[in-house]
Amino acid sequence: MKKIIFLFKSLIFIIITFIVCIGGLYVYAYLSPGIDLKSSNSLYIYDNNNKLVYQGSGNSEWVNLNDVSQYYLDAVISTEDKHFFNHLGFDIPRIAKSMYLNIKNGHITQGGSTISQQYIKNMYLTFDQTWSRKIQEAFLTIKLETHYDKNEILEGYINTINFGQGCFGISEASQYYFNKKASDLSLEEAIILAGIPKSPNNYNPISNYDESIERAKIVALSMLNNKKIDRETYNNLFKNKLEIYGKSTTNNLQTLMYYQDAVIDELETLNGIPESLIDSGGLKIYTNLDISAQTKLEESIINNMKDDDTQVASIMIEPTSGKIIALAGGKDYKTSQYNRAIMAKRQVGSTIKPFLYYTALENNLTSASKFLSEETTFVFSNNKTYSPTNYAKRYANKEITMSAALAYSDNIFAVKTHLFLGEDKLVDTMKLVGLKEKLEALPSLALGATEINLLDYANAYNTLASGGYKNDIYFIEKIEDLNGNILYQHKQTKDLVLNTNYLYILNEMMSNTYNSKFISYNSPTVLSIADKLTRKYALKSGTTDNDYWLVGYNPDILCLVWTGNDNNLNVESTYSKITKSIWVDSVEGYLKDKDSSWYKKPQNVEAVYLDPVTGEYVDNGKGALFYFLKGTEPSE
Secondary structure (H helix, E strand, O other), X not given: OHHHHXXXXXXXXXXXXXXHHHHHHHHHHHHOOOOOOOOOOOEEEEOOOOOEEEEEOOOOOOOOHHHOXXXXXXXXXXXXXXXXXXXXXXXXXXXXXXXXXHHHHOOOOOOXXXXXXXXXXXXXXXXXXXXXXXXXXHHHHHHHXXXXXXXXXXXXXXXXXXXXOOOEOHHHHHHXXXXXXXXXXXXXXXXXXXXXXXXXXXXXXXXXXXXXXXXXXXXXXXXXXXXXXXXXXXXXXXXXXXXXXXXXXXXXXXXXXXXXXXXXXXXXXXXXXXXXXXXXXXXXXXXXXXXXXXXXXXXXHHHHOOOOOOEEEEEEEEOOOOEEEEEEOOOOOOOOOOOHHHHOEEXXXXXXXXXXXXXXXXXXXXXXXXXXXXXXXXXXXXXXXXOOOOHHHOOXXXXXXXXXXXXXXXXXXXXXXXXXXXXXXXXXXXXXXXOOOOOOOOHHHHHOOOEEEHHHHHHHHHHHHOOOEEOOOEXXXXXXXXXXXXXXXXXXXOEEOOOHHXXXXXHHHHHHHHOHHHOOOOOOOOHHHHHHOOOOOEEEEEEOOOEEEEEEEEOOEEEEEEEEOOOOOOOOOHHHHHHHHHHHHHHHHHHOOOOOOOOOOOOOEEEEEEXXXXXXXXXXXXXXXXXXXXXXXXXX
8 A cells, every 4th residue: 555655646746747847848948039930940042143043941922821821721730730729839649649559550650740840840951850859849849839829830830831842831832833822722722732741742733743632632631520621522622633833933944943952962061050040040052053054954954855754964063163053953853853963873884984094094004005805705713704895796806095995985995904903993093083982893893883973973073174183062152141140161172183194185085085087997975966066075975774974074164964764774775865965055055155275285295196096106187196194105
């Protein structure tokens, strides 16, 4: 009996202590400074001319609660937090029920977040969850509840929800999806919008109309269960397809959001930036986005890509500074928000060969060094074999020069060079130029049979394009708070990691990929766009069963273009031409009316005329120019 009494008293003590602590927490939150709902939730992104191109979370079109359709408010409360007006920030019964169901099902099937909790989460730049973060969010939820009434909280929440397609807030979403004010939404339109925030990429009616309607039906059922609509109304919903508007009142570039997503991705990696928009009071982010470059890139994608499932990704960079001036992570952000430029890893194919041949030049081979180009099976220890083939099984069946091998993208020559140098040499070079991906020293590495992220690969290629300087590429130039205080300023660091003599020779070799003088038993791989080029470039194409690449640069621009299928199915051969067309249209369009430039020839590099294939001396003007470090040119 004494034990029961003791346990009972202990339980009473614990309950009283809990109530006192919670009460004290609410009192402390009430005495703490409040959150400025309109200003502490702002995110502004500017291009390289300081022009505002995006604003998220904090919306200049802040709409009052009484200017929003009651249909929408009923839908949101019914779906997200039906006890919103009756709790103090946390719906304890709902949390308990969710925990029970999640434990019972063995995985998370329900969440217990209230509108107040979701509102606080909307004020963070990331959704990474740690215990300290959860505790902070809980306290901020209490703070929100003690400083504002329910209508003010609801108003703030609906003005900061992410509706996908770059839309934040009900006003912007109403205009974008239905070309209406928030007050004029119909019941069906309001229900659709209320369903989007659960998964903006999957449930917005532009990317996935059918999925958005299925989600809307779940919202409608919640409204029926909460007696916000009657059974007859519920049964007659979504009988006809709704007209979706899908246009922004500002910038309508369909690839621009890919760049903006990449900016947010970089923002999360920077030190000294408050994780919470509440702490920062809002951020002004000044980027390297060049709207003219982004426009040319998008136009070239629209004009060249076919209407099929094949996708595209591309990055344009200013080599000397490392500024990323344009980016596309797909054909159209409206239909797919998956950003292939910063998320996907793809096999890079023969575009890795310039790094291989730079390594060869640095290890005493020359642009006229020769290997036999013929069908070959390489035999290794334990009787392991490797039998690469050339495209269309086209071989010289004689020795060819390194310059010819690069121009024709000869695979046999590349593997022989790779094995001659030692497989670890190329791995070392890729690490030296800034590639973060860890590569295996395998024979197939010479042919790019390894998956690399486009952004990571662009960083490595920029070391070539910048004249040998490793200079990390970047999106964000400067970040300020809303009062103009600088929170972050990019600091450029340049580290010369490549030999400028060998790099110049490599760049000249890469310009032969579209040089008609190399037409022989084979043709240069990029010859098809030679007539579109108005200036000199170092170019390299790449092909796998599932990917097409073109990478090229000069001192003014570096551009990488990839096309392929997300599901790794084979790509139509026509995409070889399409990829090259996207590259040349983007780059030539961007550089039009700009002065052309090329890399300055080092004093100890000289040029001689040689036969492109055999490397033998020919009369001036009859062969192609080969470049050598003085003293390494072949004897006549």
